[in-house]
Structure formats: C-alpha cells, structure tokens
Amino acid sequence: MTGGFLTASAHRCDEGEWDTVIRIEDTDRVRIVTLDRPEALNAFNEALYDALCDALIEAAADPAVAVVLLTGAGRAFSAGTDLVEMARRNAGDAVSGTHGFPGLIDQLAAFPKPLILAINGLALGIGATAIGLADLVFMSADARIKCPFTSLGVAPEAAGSHTFPALIGRQRAAWVLLSSEWFGAEECVRLGLALKAVAPDELLPEALRHARILAAKSIASLVASKQVLLAGIGDGIARARERENEAFRLLLGAPANREALAAFAEHREPDFAAVDARVAEDRAPS
Numbered sequence: 001m002t003g004g005f006l007t008a009s010a011h012r013c014d015e016g017e018w019d020t021v022i023r024i025e026d027t028d029r030v031r032i033v034t035l036d037r038p039e040a041l042n043a044f045n046e047a048l049y050d051a052l053c054d055a056l057i058e059a060a061a062d063p064a065v066a067v068v069l070l071t072g073a074g075r076a077f078s079a080g081t082d083l084v085e086m087a088r089r090n091a092g093d094a095v096s097g098t099h100g101f102p103g104l105i106d107q108l109a110a111f112p113k114p115l116i117l118a119i120n121g122l123a124l125g126i127g128a129t130a131i132g133l134a135d136l137v138f139m140s141a142d143a144r145i146k147c148p149f150t151s152l153g154v155a156p157e158a159a160g161s162h163t164f165p166a167l168i169g170r171q172r173a174a175w176v177l178l179s180s181e182w183f184g185a186e187e188c189v190r191l192g193l194a195l196k197a198v199a200p201d202e203l204l205p206e207a208l209r210h211a212r213i214l215a216a217k218s219i220a221s222l223v224a225s226k227q228v229l230l231a232g233i234g235d236g237i238a239r240a241r242e243r244e245n246e247a248f249r250l251l252l253g254a255p256a257n258r259e260a261l262a263a264f265a266e267h268r269e270p271d272f273a274a275v276d277a278r279v280a281e282d283r284a285p286s
Helices: 046-061 083-090 100-110 126-133 160-168 170-179 185-191 200-215 219-230 234-251 255-265 272-283
Strands: 005-012 018-027 030-035 067-072 076-078 115-119 122-124 136-140 144-146 182-184 196-198
Touching: 018 046, 030 046, 030 200, 046 100, 067 076, 067 200, 076 126, 100 126, 100 234, 115 126, 115 200, 122 126, 126 144, 126 160, 136 185, 136 200, 160 170, 160 234, 182 185, 185 196, 196 200, 255 272
Parallel strands: 030 067, 067 115, 076 122, 115 136, 122 144, 136 196
Antiparallel strands: 005 018, 018 030, 144 182
C-alpha cells in the first residue's frame, strides 16, 4: 500500500479497556509508526510497550517493508516510562503486559532493517536512549532530549551506557547520562546523537526523504549491511543491558527512587541529600 493509514494498532491497557496507542502508515516501502498517547506525552505504559513491540515484529517480517520510521504525536516524541505505572509497581500494584520494557529493547536492538527516529519534541528516558539503538536520527529544531535516570534515583537503560559512549565518547556520554540535563537539537547534532536538526514542519518530510532513499534499495542488502555495521557492538549491547538491569533492580523502589517519585507526584524537587543522609544514618553502627 502506498500512502494513507494502513491500520491503527489497538492493545488492551492495564485497566482492561482497549486503548489505541500507535498509528501505522505505509508509503513507498517505508512504515511510519507514530506513538499516539499525546495526552501522556507518549509515555510508555504496558499497552504502548506491547503495541510498539508488535509493530516492530510485524515490520521485520513484512517483505513489503524496507525501512521503519518512528515518530511521536503531539508535542513529545516520548516522555519515557510512565511514572504513574512505575509508582504503582513500586507500591506492589502489578501492571502486566506481554512484552514490557525488556521486550521493547530486545526488538529495538535486534531490528534487522534500517530504523529511523524523527524526534518531534520532548524525548526522555527510553525516548532518548532509543537513539543509541537507531540507525539514523532526525530532530525538530525545537526538540529536546533528557536522560533523567539520576534525577529518578535509578541507572541508565536500553544499553545507553554502551551505545552513548560509542556514539559520542565517554566524557560527553557521562555528562548526558549522569547530569539529567536537557540537550537541544542542535547540541545533539554537535554531540553526534542526531544526524540533522530541521524546522518542525520539515522534520517528517526530511526523515521520510532519507527513508525513501534507503527503501529503494534491496531489502536483503540493507539487512546484510546493517548486520555487518552492528556486528562489532552487539555483544557490548547485551553485556551493558545485563549490568544496567542489575543496577536498575537494586535501585528501583529504593529510597532515592521512592523520593523521586514522591517529589514528581507532589510537584517539587527531590531532596536526595536528605535521603542519602538517612540511608547513611541507618547503616551506621549503633
């Protein structure tokens, strides 16, 4: 199919209702996947994790799809993991899905065809670290990214501890991953996290122009070329994910993470110094 919306993927959300969270459009062998939770800044709840995983699985297997272009609806690309669901999980309220966050990273890391990101607005957490698992990244001139892990009392994710140093060097990656600061589109281009920054109304046309150039090539050649390009970093991604998962397991629900989520809910800045002081006091010999 050329042009027009092919389908809208619907997945059962955690409340047990049907929730449409992505839109899919095919044009000239390019599959455009749009994250479509604009009211939540396209934050990933379990429904969105599952929907995007299924979309990537289907695109990988579809012989009519040569390239996938991922973007977001509204003013955000993605605000990362849904903090409301994270808080519920910390409180013991199980939130279940088929693929979840690990499944999405599996699909992004193993996706065999060219994957292009068109970052249309705010990109936080997995919305930012997905850059390291993409093949080309375009950003709207007014888009910004943030890796907010230290501000949430957790550690990097999605193999960002490996892909970001590989893309931009250790010191730049350390600042991006440890500072929880915002980085604008032009700075992302200078750092090497994005290929181009363009005017907002030119973002999708420019990303699609590049996607169509690739999509005109042999799919077998594109897949083989991507495979050899990534052959040297695949093991590093897997090992980084293991280390990150362990760090995340230890930190998720720990005092700093609980303080960060409480501060988010109360619209205030977290007081990590007070948390660290309480933890040190609790550990001190009596």
